[in-house]
Amino acid sequence: MTYFGHFGGIDHTCALGELEARIAMLVEQLGTLGCGGKTLETPREEAELQRKEEENQHLRLELQMVETERVRLSLLEEKLVDVLQLLQRLRDLKISKRALGKLLLNTLDACRDPAHAGRPGPSAILDALHQALAGCELLRRQPSDPATAAPALPNPLLISC
Known part of the structure; x- marks a missing residue:
């Protein structure tokens, strides 16, 4: 702390000495009281x-x-939404119920296969179904003639005349 002594005269040097002594006393008190500043009085x-x-x-x-x-x-929900969207796209492409059922049953059979025993359970089935649907040829190709595709109705229960 003598580094600051050259800024003033003797008064500053005395004040710095007192300040050093006060800081040393406070550091000692903190050490005896502990970091929390509170001592526990009872074992309870x-x-x-x-x-x-x-x-x-x-x-x-x-x-x-x-x-x-x-x-x-959250990840499972995202995967489920993807699977449902892929199923809806296949249904919109007028794929037969039989073909959709076959795709689903083949996926379930593949998951039941002992060679596919990496991760059993619904999550593994959902992953396998997602892969099967994403790899479906019908989803990769675009309809050749947009006029042949049926127009999408806002409500599937409404019938246009």
């Missing part, structure tokens, strides 16, 4: 603090698990 308070810390840690872990599950469900 210490046990309560420990319990609250454990509860806080438990809640953090639970929040992390909920967030992970939310992300997983």
Whole structure:
């Protein structure tokens, strides 16, 4: 702190010395009191603090698990929406119910196959169905004549005359 002593006279040097002494005393007090500045007076308070810390840690872990599950469900929802849109596009192309059923059954059979035992469950079936639908030849080719395609009605229950 003597670095600042050249700015003024003796008064500044004395003030800096007092300031250094005061800072040293405060640092010592902080060291004895701990970083929190509060000492625990009873073992009961210490046990309560420990319990609250454990509860806080438990809640953090639970929040992390909920967030992970939310992300997983969000991804699953996106995949499901994609599959439903692909199915709707196939239906709009007037693919027969028999062909759609065959595509679905082939996907289910492929997922049941022991060679495909990577990830069992609905998520794996949805992934396989998405791949099968995305790879469908009918979706890749565009209708050759737009006039032959039936016009899309805003409400499928309405019949135009």
